[in-house]
Amino acid sequence: MTSSSSQKRSLSIADTGKLKVLVVDPNAYMRGIVADALRRLNIGELSTTSSTDEANDICLSFRPNIVITDWEAGRVSGLEFTRSIRRSEKNIPRDIPVILLASTVAHDQLMAARQAGINEFLLKPVSVRALKSRIEEIVIRPRKFIDSRHYIGPCRRRKIDVDFEGPWRRLTDEPPIQEEDNDNPVQLDKLRAIVGQLSGFALRNSEDPREIVRGLYRLLTHYSGEIDQIGDKTVSEVWRSAQRYIEGVGMTPHYDPKVILRHFEAVAAVTEIAVGDVMQRQALVKDLNRLVTKKIHSIASNVRGVARG
Structure with missing residues (x-):
């Protein structure tokens, strides 16, 4: 084959x-x-x-x-x-x-x-x-x-560098086969490590969910530059959606870890969708934006209800 x-x-x-x-x-x-x-x-x-x-x-x-x-x-x-x-x-x-x-x-x-x-x-x-x-x-x-x-x-080298002109790294290496692949395994590893860290933080047990919200906001902001450097526009859009949700939760007690984990799952899903499959990528982002908008509106309604009470 x-x-x-x-x-x-x-x-x-x-x-x-x-x-x-x-x-x-x-x-x-x-x-x-x-x-x-x-x-x-x-x-x-x-x-x-x-x-x-x-x-x-x-x-x-x-x-x-x-x-x-x-x-x-x-x-x-x-x-x-x-x-x-x-x-x-x-x-x-x-x-x-x-x-x-x-x-x-x-x-x-x-x-x-x-x-x-x-x-x-x-x-x-x-x-x-x-x-x-x-x-x-x-x-x-x-x-x-x-x-x-x-x-x-x-073999730990998942992708072959077709521009590499030096000697093969092992005697058993075979000549490279030209293939169209834009994945950068180093960047993907970095992305998975970041998402893994934030997923663990999102699931932490705390008597005050606002502590988790503050921590997540700091982490999302801290890594936003590295996420943009990866160069995948859809991943960056998913990241901004996660930030928007955390900003919408703010200092209310209405933090829902399922929403933020949905974003991290989406990041993993995006890396498996071809860059050229714009419709599928945008559909994923739109679903997340609708979810965040619905959650933020729900939080605002709850806050107004408490204020009236």
């Missing part, structure tokens, strides 16, 4: 029907969400467990094609579980694709996950669309598996 045709392909029922996926997550609710998303993708066989210890036993008979593990996967973290797989310490092939789940992630954590040998990273809450895109990368656009002294896992 050529590079261009693999870029255009998407998962088919024939693809997913052949897959056997193991989900490792100590949270029963989250296991259920991931399992439901996989069923909606028509995954052939599915097994779930609450710990990496149980996962090792399950793999003796189940023999999955893909492992999806939470960062906090029990006594042994999902990160260490991945390392042990790559070192052939488990009853699992060392080259099996691994998708790592996490609620939040900082840049250094993301780098550690890549060094451990994960194939794909996925922030919670998990959507069917996001999960499908990660599985497509594994099934349709698999990266070469590297087995070297200092690293074992999928």
